[in-house]
Amino acid sequence: CKVAVLISGSGSNLQALLDASAQAGAPFSVCSVISNKPEAYGLTRAAEAGVTSSIIDHREFPNREDFDQALIAEIDSCQPDLVVLAGFMRILTPEFVRHYSGRLLNIHPSLLPKYQGLHTHQRALDAGDSEHGATVHFVTEELDGGPPIVQAVVPIKKGDTADSLAKRVQVQEHVIYPMAVTWFAEKRLHMLDDRTQLDGELL
Numbered sequence: 432c433k434v435a436v437l438i439s440g441s442g443s444n445l446q447a448l449l450d451a452s453a454q455a456g457a458p459f460s461v462c463s464v465i466s467n468k469p470e471a472y473g474l475t476r477a478a479e480a481g482v483t484s485s486i487i488d489h490r491e492f493p494n495r496e497d498f499d500q501a502l503i504a505e506i507d508s509c510q511p512d513l514v515v516l517a518g519f520m521r522i523l524t525p526e527f528v529r530h531y532s533g534r535l536l537n538i539h540p541s542l543l544p545k546y547q548g549l550h551t552h553q554r555a556l557d558a559g560d561s562e563h564g565a566t567v568h569f570v571t572e573e574l575d576g577g578p579p580i581v582q583a584v585v586p587i588k589k590g591d592t593a594d595s596l597a598k599r600v601q602v603q604e605h606v607i608y609p610m611a612v613t614w615f616a617e618k619r620l621h622m623l624d625d626r627t628q629l630d631g632e633l634l
C-alpha cells in the first residue's frame with residue numbers, strides 16, 4: 432500500500448509513519464511527502480528516510496481551488512492508495528475531499544466530536560475536562576467531522592498547560608496513526624456510507 436503524507440510542520444506523526452513503514456513486514460510505504468510550507472521540519476525527516484518530498488506553497492496560488500488542483504496533481508504522480516494528513520494546516524476543498532473519498536485520513540488532537548478546529552488542548556483545559564486525546568478519522572467534507580476510526584485517551588493532570596498536554600497527546604498520536612494506516616493497508620478498514628468499517632463491523 433502506497434501512502435502520500437501531507438504536512439505543514441514538525442512532522443512527528445510523519446516520523447511515526449516512516450518508522451512503522453521501515454519495520455520488517457510493514458504493509459505500507461510512504462511514496463511521497465508534500466508540504467505547503469518550505470520550512471517544515473518534516474521535509475528533513477522525509478529526506479533522512481530517503482522519501483521523495485515536494486513543496487507546494489499555498490501562497491503562490493490565487494485561490495484554494497488552484498492550490499488543491501496542484502496538490503492533487505503532485506499526490507497522484509505517485510499513485511498512492513491512501514492520503515494521510517499529518518499536521519497539514521490547510522482546509523481542503525470539497526473537490527479534493529471527494530477525489531480521495533474513502534482513502535483520506537486525518538489525525539485531530541481531541542476526542543472528537545469534542546473540540547473540532549483549533550486550540551484543542553487549551554479548550555479541554557478551560558472546560559475543566561479530566562480526559563483529552565486524539566482521533567484518527569476519515570476525512571469528509573465536514574471539517575473534523577468525518578467518521579472516527581480510533582481514539583487515544585490521556586488523563587489531564589493538575590498543573591497541565593496546553594504544551595504539557597499536547598506532548599502527552601502526541602505520544603499517543605504516534606501510536607494510533609500508524610495503527611490506523613496499517614489497518615487500511617491490510618484492507619481491514621473501509622469507509623462505507625460515511626461510516627467506518629473495521630474488520631467487517633460498522634463502528
Ligand code: GRF
Binds near residue numbers: 440517
Ligand atoms: C498534531 O498534534 C496533530 O494532531 C495535529 O497537528 C499536529 C501535527 O504535529 N493535526 P506533527 O507535525 O505531526 O508533529
